[in-house]
Amino acid sequence: MSTTELLLISGSLRERSTNTAALRTAAANAGPGITTHHYTGAAFPQFDPDEDTDPLPESVAELRARIHAVDAVLLAVPExxxxxxxxxxxxxxxTIADDSPGSLNGKPLAWINAAERGAEKAHAALREVLGYAGSVIVEQACAQVPIAHESVGADGLLTDPAASERVTAVLHALVAAVRG
Ligand SMILES: Cc1cc2nc3c(=O)[nH]c(=O)nc-3n(C[C@H](O)[C@H](O)[C@H](O)COP(=O)(O)O)c2cc1C
Incomplete structure:
Protein backbone atom coordinates (compact mmCIF):
# COMPACT_ATOMS: atom_id res chain seq x y z
CA MET A 1 0.00 0.00 0.00
CA SER A 2 1.36 3.44 -0.87
CA THR A 3 1.63 6.02 1.87
CA THR A 4 -0.88 8.86 2.26
CA GLU A 5 0.90 12.20 2.55
CA LEU A 6 -0.52 15.00 4.69
CA LEU A 7 0.58 18.59 5.12
CA LEU A 8 -0.16 19.89 8.63
CA ILE A 9 -0.43 23.65 8.96
CA SER A 10 -0.81 25.35 12.33
CA GLY A 11 -2.18 28.87 12.30
CA SER A 12 -0.31 29.69 15.52
CA LEU A 13 3.32 30.76 15.69
CA ARG A 14 3.38 30.36 19.49
CA GLU A 15 5.98 27.87 20.71
CA ARG A 16 3.59 26.18 23.16
CA SER A 17 0.61 26.47 20.83
CA THR A 18 -2.35 24.20 21.55
CA ASN A 19 -3.10 24.09 17.80
CA THR A 20 0.43 23.03 16.92
CA ALA A 21 0.40 20.47 19.74
CA ALA A 22 -2.86 19.02 18.40
CA LEU A 23 -1.33 18.54 14.95
CA ARG A 24 1.94 17.21 16.37
CA THR A 25 0.08 14.69 18.51
CA ALA A 26 -2.11 13.50 15.65
CA ALA A 27 1.03 13.07 13.53
CA ALA A 28 2.86 11.20 16.28
CA ASN A 29 -0.03 8.73 16.51
CA ALA A 30 -0.70 8.48 12.77
CA GLY A 31 0.71 4.97 12.40
CA PRO A 32 2.02 3.17 9.32
CA GLY A 33 1.05 4.16 5.79
CA ILE A 34 0.73 7.87 6.65
CA THR A 35 3.48 10.46 6.19
CA THR A 36 3.03 13.86 7.81
CA HIS A 37 4.84 17.10 7.00
CA HIS A 38 4.60 20.09 9.36
CA TYR A 39 4.48 23.60 8.02
CA THR A 40 4.67 26.81 10.03
CA GLY A 41 5.24 29.49 7.41
CA ALA A 42 6.82 31.78 9.97
CA ALA A 43 9.12 33.41 7.40
CA PHE A 44 6.52 34.60 4.90
CA PRO A 45 6.67 38.00 3.20
CA GLN A 46 3.51 40.05 3.45
CA PHE A 47 1.18 39.26 0.61
CA ASP A 48 1.61 41.61 -2.32
CA PRO A 49 -0.19 40.83 -5.60
CA ASP A 50 2.65 42.56 -7.46
CA GLU A 51 5.01 39.88 -6.12
CA ASP A 52 2.61 37.05 -6.94
CA THR A 53 4.32 36.33 -10.22
CA ASP A 54 7.33 34.30 -11.39
CA PRO A 55 9.85 34.15 -9.89
CA LEU A 56 7.86 33.81 -6.67
CA PRO A 57 9.42 34.54 -3.28
CA GLU A 58 11.27 31.35 -2.29
CA SER A 59 9.07 30.62 0.74
CA VAL A 60 5.92 30.96 -1.37
CA ALA A 61 7.23 28.65 -4.09
CA GLU A 62 8.14 26.15 -1.37
CA LEU A 63 4.69 26.32 0.24
CA ARG A 64 2.96 25.79 -3.08
CA ALA A 65 5.27 22.86 -3.91
CA ARG A 66 4.55 21.30 -0.52
CA ILE A 67 0.80 21.56 -1.08
CA HIS A 68 1.15 19.95 -4.50
CA ALA A 69 3.20 17.09 -3.01
CA VAL A 70 0.54 15.90 -0.53
CA ASP A 71 -2.80 14.12 -0.75
CA ALA A 72 -4.54 16.34 1.80
CA VAL A 73 -4.06 19.23 4.22
CA LEU A 74 -4.92 19.30 7.93
CA LEU A 75 -5.20 22.70 9.63
CA ALA A 76 -5.48 23.89 13.23
CA VAL A 77 -6.09 27.62 13.50
CA PRO A 78 -6.78 29.83 16.54
CA GLU A 79 -8.92 32.95 16.71
CA THR A 95 -1.87 30.24 -2.32
CA ILE A 96 -4.97 31.69 -3.99
CA ALA A 97 -3.46 32.52 -7.38
CA ASP A 98 -2.34 28.90 -7.82
CA ASP A 99 -5.36 26.95 -9.03
CA SER A 100 -3.40 24.38 -11.03
CA PRO A 101 -4.02 20.64 -10.40
CA GLY A 102 -2.63 19.66 -6.99
CA SER A 103 -2.98 23.15 -5.49
CA LEU A 104 -5.36 24.04 -2.65
CA ASN A 105 -7.98 24.28 -5.38
CA GLY A 106 -9.52 20.80 -5.25
CA LYS A 107 -7.30 19.61 -2.41
CA PRO A 108 -9.04 17.61 0.37
CA LEU A 109 -8.72 19.54 3.59
CA ALA A 110 -9.94 19.39 7.20
CA TRP A 111 -9.30 21.19 10.47
CA ILE A 112 -9.10 20.75 14.18
CA ASN A 113 -10.66 23.58 16.19
CA ALA A 114 -8.64 23.48 19.42
CA ALA A 115 -10.16 26.63 20.92
CA GLU A 116 -11.55 26.45 24.44
CA ARG A 117 -13.64 29.54 23.69
CA GLY A 118 -15.14 28.17 20.49
CA ALA A 119 -13.46 30.47 17.95
CA GLU A 120 -16.66 30.43 15.87
CA LYS A 121 -15.82 33.62 14.00
CA ALA A 122 -12.36 32.43 12.97
CA HIS A 123 -13.73 29.11 11.78
CA ALA A 124 -16.58 30.72 9.86
CA ALA A 125 -13.94 32.92 8.19
CA LEU A 126 -11.77 29.87 7.56
CA ARG A 127 -14.62 28.14 5.75
CA GLU A 128 -15.23 31.24 3.63
CA VAL A 129 -11.55 31.72 2.76
CA LEU A 130 -11.18 28.07 1.81
CA GLY A 131 -14.22 28.52 -0.42
CA TYR A 132 -12.25 31.14 -2.34
CA ALA A 133 -9.29 28.77 -2.44
CA GLY A 134 -11.53 26.03 -3.87
CA SER A 135 -10.50 23.42 -1.30
CA VAL A 136 -12.62 20.30 -0.79
CA ILE A 137 -13.61 20.42 2.89
CA VAL A 138 -13.84 16.93 4.36
CA GLU A 139 -16.63 17.60 6.84
CA GLN A 140 -16.39 14.28 8.67
CA ALA A 141 -12.77 15.09 9.53
CA CYS A 142 -13.41 18.61 10.88
CA ALA A 143 -13.75 18.57 14.65
CA GLN A 144 -13.85 20.73 17.72
CA VAL A 145 -11.36 19.43 20.29
CA PRO A 146 -11.00 22.09 23.01
CA ILE A 147 -7.47 22.02 24.42
CA ALA A 148 -6.32 23.86 27.54
CA HIS A 149 -2.93 25.61 27.49
CA GLU A 150 -1.88 23.36 30.41
CA SER A 151 -2.47 20.27 28.24
CA VAL A 152 0.66 20.89 26.16
CA GLY A 153 3.54 18.88 27.61
CA ALA A 154 7.24 19.72 27.68
CA ASP A 155 7.69 17.56 24.56
CA GLY A 156 5.14 19.69 22.67
CA LEU A 157 2.57 16.89 22.64
CA LEU A 158 -0.84 16.80 24.31
CA THR A 159 -0.85 15.31 27.78
CA ASP A 160 -4.61 14.61 27.78
CA PRO A 161 -5.22 11.06 26.44
CA ALA A 162 -8.82 11.79 25.43
CA ALA A 163 -7.82 14.86 23.39
CA SER A 164 -4.93 12.90 21.86
CA GLU A 165 -7.32 10.20 20.79
CA ARG A 166 -9.72 12.70 19.26
CA VAL A 167 -7.11 14.61 17.22
CA THR A 168 -5.71 11.31 15.97
CA ALA A 169 -9.23 10.25 14.93
CA VAL A 170 -9.50 13.50 12.93
CA LEU A 171 -6.30 12.70 11.06
CA HIS A 172 -7.47 9.14 10.37
CA ALA A 173 -10.86 10.37 9.14
CA LEU A 174 -9.10 12.64 6.66
CA VAL A 175 -6.88 9.81 5.46
CA ALA A 176 -9.90 7.51 5.11
CA ALA A 177 -11.68 10.14 2.98
CA VAL A 178 -8.64 10.54 0.74
CA ARG A 179 -8.31 6.79 0.27
CA GLY A 180 -12.03 6.53 -0.47
C1 LIG B 1 -4.38 39.06 21.23
C2 LIG B 1 -5.24 37.85 21.43
C3 LIG B 1 -6.54 37.87 20.97
C4 LIG B 1 -7.36 36.76 21.15
N1 LIG B 1 -8.62 36.78 20.66
C5 LIG B 1 -9.42 35.67 20.77
C6 LIG B 1 -10.71 35.66 20.22
O1 LIG B 1 -11.18 36.62 19.64
N2 LIG B 1 -11.45 34.53 20.34
C7 LIG B 1 -10.96 33.41 20.97
O2 LIG B 1 -11.66 32.40 21.02
N3 LIG B 1 -9.72 33.39 21.49
C8 LIG B 1 -8.94 34.49 21.42
N4 LIG B 1 -7.67 34.51 21.94
C9 LIG B 1 -7.21 33.30 22.63
C10 LIG B 1 -6.35 32.45 21.72
O3 LIG B 1 -7.05 32.06 20.58
C11 LIG B 1 -5.89 31.24 22.53
O4 LIG B 1 -4.92 31.70 23.45
C12 LIG B 1 -5.36 30.10 21.71
O5 LIG B 1 -4.96 29.09 22.60
C13 LIG B 1 -4.19 30.50 20.84
O6 LIG B 1 -3.86 29.41 20.06
P1 LIG B 1 -2.50 28.60 20.32
O7 LIG B 1 -2.61 27.96 21.70
O8 LIG B 1 -2.49 27.57 19.24
O9 LIG B 1 -1.37 29.56 20.22
C14 LIG B 1 -6.85 35.60 21.80
C15 LIG B 1 -5.52 35.61 22.24
C16 LIG B 1 -4.72 36.70 22.05
C17 LIG B 1 -3.28 36.66 22.51
Whole structure:
Protein backbone atom coordinates (compact mmCIF):
# COMPACT_ATOMS: atom_id res chain seq x y z
CA MET A 1 0.00 0.00 0.00
CA SER A 2 1.36 3.44 -0.87
CA THR A 3 1.63 6.02 1.87
CA THR A 4 -0.88 8.86 2.26
CA GLU A 5 0.90 12.20 2.55
CA LEU A 6 -0.52 15.00 4.69
CA LEU A 7 0.58 18.59 5.12
CA LEU A 8 -0.16 19.89 8.63
CA ILE A 9 -0.43 23.65 8.96
CA SER A 10 -0.81 25.35 12.33
CA GLY A 11 -2.18 28.87 12.30
CA SER A 12 -0.31 29.69 15.52
CA LEU A 13 3.32 30.76 15.69
CA ARG A 14 3.38 30.36 19.49
CA GLU A 15 5.98 27.87 20.71
CA ARG A 16 3.59 26.18 23.16
CA SER A 17 0.61 26.47 20.83
CA THR A 18 -2.35 24.20 21.55
CA ASN A 19 -3.10 24.09 17.80
CA THR A 20 0.43 23.03 16.92
CA ALA A 21 0.40 20.47 19.74
CA ALA A 22 -2.86 19.02 18.40
CA LEU A 23 -1.33 18.54 14.95
CA ARG A 24 1.94 17.21 16.37
CA THR A 25 0.08 14.69 18.51
CA ALA A 26 -2.11 13.50 15.65
CA ALA A 27 1.03 13.07 13.53
CA ALA A 28 2.86 11.20 16.28
CA ASN A 29 -0.03 8.73 16.51
CA ALA A 30 -0.70 8.48 12.77
CA GLY A 31 0.71 4.97 12.40
CA PRO A 32 2.02 3.17 9.32
CA GLY A 33 1.05 4.16 5.79
CA ILE A 34 0.73 7.87 6.65
CA THR A 35 3.48 10.46 6.19
CA THR A 36 3.03 13.86 7.81
CA HIS A 37 4.84 17.10 7.00
CA HIS A 38 4.60 20.09 9.36
CA TYR A 39 4.48 23.60 8.02
CA THR A 40 4.67 26.81 10.03
CA GLY A 41 5.24 29.49 7.41
CA ALA A 42 6.82 31.78 9.97
CA ALA A 43 9.12 33.41 7.40
CA PHE A 44 6.52 34.60 4.90
CA PRO A 45 6.67 38.00 3.20
CA GLN A 46 3.51 40.05 3.45
CA PHE A 47 1.18 39.26 0.61
CA ASP A 48 1.61 41.61 -2.32
CA PRO A 49 -0.19 40.83 -5.60
CA ASP A 50 2.65 42.56 -7.46
CA GLU A 51 5.01 39.88 -6.12
CA ASP A 52 2.61 37.05 -6.94
CA THR A 53 4.32 36.33 -10.22
CA ASP A 54 7.33 34.30 -11.39
CA PRO A 55 9.85 34.15 -9.89
CA LEU A 56 7.86 33.81 -6.67
CA PRO A 57 9.42 34.54 -3.28
CA GLU A 58 11.27 31.35 -2.29
CA SER A 59 9.07 30.62 0.74
CA VAL A 60 5.92 30.96 -1.37
CA ALA A 61 7.23 28.65 -4.09
CA GLU A 62 8.14 26.15 -1.37
CA LEU A 63 4.69 26.32 0.24
CA ARG A 64 2.96 25.79 -3.08
CA ALA A 65 5.27 22.86 -3.91
CA ARG A 66 4.55 21.30 -0.52
CA ILE A 67 0.80 21.56 -1.08
CA HIS A 68 1.15 19.95 -4.50
CA ALA A 69 3.20 17.09 -3.01
CA VAL A 70 0.54 15.90 -0.53
CA ASP A 71 -2.80 14.12 -0.75
CA ALA A 72 -4.54 16.34 1.80
CA VAL A 73 -4.06 19.23 4.22
CA LEU A 74 -4.92 19.30 7.93
CA LEU A 75 -5.20 22.70 9.63
CA ALA A 76 -5.48 23.89 13.23
CA VAL A 77 -6.09 27.62 13.50
CA PRO A 78 -6.78 29.83 16.54
CA GLU A 79 -8.92 32.95 16.71
CA UNK A 80 -7.42 36.37 17.40
CA UNK A 81 -9.62 39.40 17.99
CA UNK A 82 -12.63 37.72 16.42
CA UNK A 83 -10.92 36.57 13.24
CA UNK A 84 -8.21 34.46 11.63
CA UNK A 85 -4.59 35.13 12.64
CA UNK A 86 -3.13 37.64 10.20
CA UNK A 87 -0.09 35.43 9.59
CA UNK A 88 -2.30 32.50 8.60
CA UNK A 89 -4.52 34.60 6.31
CA UNK A 90 -1.33 35.92 4.74
CA UNK A 91 -0.20 32.35 4.04
CA UNK A 92 -3.52 31.45 2.44
CA UNK A 93 -3.50 34.65 0.33
CA UNK A 94 -0.21 33.48 -1.18
CA THR A 95 -1.87 30.24 -2.32
CA ILE A 96 -4.97 31.69 -3.99
CA ALA A 97 -3.46 32.52 -7.38
CA ASP A 98 -2.34 28.90 -7.82
CA ASP A 99 -5.36 26.95 -9.03
CA SER A 100 -3.40 24.38 -11.03
CA PRO A 101 -4.02 20.64 -10.40
CA GLY A 102 -2.63 19.66 -6.99
CA SER A 103 -2.98 23.15 -5.49
CA LEU A 104 -5.36 24.04 -2.65
CA ASN A 105 -7.98 24.28 -5.38
CA GLY A 106 -9.52 20.80 -5.25
CA LYS A 107 -7.30 19.61 -2.41
CA PRO A 108 -9.04 17.61 0.37
CA LEU A 109 -8.72 19.54 3.59
CA ALA A 110 -9.94 19.39 7.20
CA TRP A 111 -9.30 21.19 10.47
CA ILE A 112 -9.10 20.75 14.18
CA ASN A 113 -10.66 23.58 16.19
CA ALA A 114 -8.64 23.48 19.42
CA ALA A 115 -10.16 26.63 20.92
CA GLU A 116 -11.55 26.45 24.44
CA ARG A 117 -13.64 29.54 23.69
CA GLY A 118 -15.14 28.17 20.49
CA ALA A 119 -13.46 30.47 17.95
CA GLU A 120 -16.66 30.43 15.87
CA LYS A 121 -15.82 33.62 14.00
CA ALA A 122 -12.36 32.43 12.97
CA HIS A 123 -13.73 29.11 11.78
CA ALA A 124 -16.58 30.72 9.86
CA ALA A 125 -13.94 32.92 8.19
CA LEU A 126 -11.77 29.87 7.56
CA ARG A 127 -14.62 28.14 5.75
CA GLU A 128 -15.23 31.24 3.63
CA VAL A 129 -11.55 31.72 2.76
CA LEU A 130 -11.18 28.07 1.81
CA GLY A 131 -14.22 28.52 -0.42
CA TYR A 132 -12.25 31.14 -2.34
CA ALA A 133 -9.29 28.77 -2.44
CA GLY A 134 -11.53 26.03 -3.87
CA SER A 135 -10.50 23.42 -1.30
CA VAL A 136 -12.62 20.30 -0.79
CA ILE A 137 -13.61 20.42 2.89
CA VAL A 138 -13.84 16.93 4.36
CA GLU A 139 -16.63 17.60 6.84
CA GLN A 140 -16.39 14.28 8.67
CA ALA A 141 -12.77 15.09 9.53
CA CYS A 142 -13.41 18.61 10.88
CA ALA A 143 -13.75 18.57 14.65
CA GLN A 144 -13.85 20.73 17.72
CA VAL A 145 -11.36 19.43 20.29
CA PRO A 146 -11.00 22.09 23.01
CA ILE A 147 -7.47 22.02 24.42
CA ALA A 148 -6.32 23.86 27.54
CA HIS A 149 -2.93 25.61 27.49
CA GLU A 150 -1.88 23.36 30.41
CA SER A 151 -2.47 20.27 28.24
CA VAL A 152 0.66 20.89 26.16
CA GLY A 153 3.54 18.88 27.61
CA ALA A 154 7.24 19.72 27.68
CA ASP A 155 7.69 17.56 24.56
CA GLY A 156 5.14 19.69 22.67
CA LEU A 157 2.57 16.89 22.64
CA LEU A 158 -0.84 16.80 24.31
CA THR A 159 -0.85 15.31 27.78
CA ASP A 160 -4.61 14.61 27.78
CA PRO A 161 -5.22 11.06 26.44
CA ALA A 162 -8.82 11.79 25.43
CA ALA A 163 -7.82 14.86 23.39
CA SER A 164 -4.93 12.90 21.86
CA GLU A 165 -7.32 10.20 20.79
CA ARG A 166 -9.72 12.70 19.26
CA VAL A 167 -7.11 14.61 17.22
CA THR A 168 -5.71 11.31 15.97
CA ALA A 169 -9.23 10.25 14.93
CA VAL A 170 -9.50 13.50 12.93
CA LEU A 171 -6.30 12.70 11.06
CA HIS A 172 -7.47 9.14 10.37
CA ALA A 173 -10.86 10.37 9.14
CA LEU A 174 -9.10 12.64 6.66
CA VAL A 175 -6.88 9.81 5.46
CA ALA A 176 -9.90 7.51 5.11
CA ALA A 177 -11.68 10.14 2.98
CA VAL A 178 -8.64 10.54 0.74
CA ARG A 179 -8.31 6.79 0.27
CA GLY A 180 -12.03 6.53 -0.47
C1 LIG B 1 -4.38 39.06 21.23
C2 LIG B 1 -5.24 37.85 21.43
C3 LIG B 1 -6.54 37.87 20.97
C4 LIG B 1 -7.36 36.76 21.15
N1 LIG B 1 -8.62 36.78 20.66
C5 LIG B 1 -9.42 35.67 20.77
C6 LIG B 1 -10.71 35.66 20.22
O1 LIG B 1 -11.18 36.62 19.64
N2 LIG B 1 -11.45 34.53 20.34
C7 LIG B 1 -10.96 33.41 20.97
O2 LIG B 1 -11.66 32.40 21.02
N3 LIG B 1 -9.72 33.39 21.49
C8 LIG B 1 -8.94 34.49 21.42
N4 LIG B 1 -7.67 34.51 21.94
C9 LIG B 1 -7.21 33.30 22.63
C10 LIG B 1 -6.35 32.45 21.72
O3 LIG B 1 -7.05 32.06 20.58
C11 LIG B 1 -5.89 31.24 22.53
O4 LIG B 1 -4.92 31.70 23.45
C12 LIG B 1 -5.36 30.10 21.71
O5 LIG B 1 -4.96 29.09 22.60
C13 LIG B 1 -4.19 30.50 20.84
O6 LIG B 1 -3.86 29.41 20.06
P1 LIG B 1 -2.50 28.60 20.32
O7 LIG B 1 -2.61 27.96 21.70
O8 LIG B 1 -2.49 27.57 19.24
O9 LIG B 1 -1.37 29.56 20.22
C14 LIG B 1 -6.85 35.60 21.80
C15 LIG B 1 -5.52 35.61 22.24
C16 LIG B 1 -4.72 36.70 22.05
C17 LIG B 1 -3.28 36.66 22.51
Missing amino acids: YAGGLPGSFKNLIDW
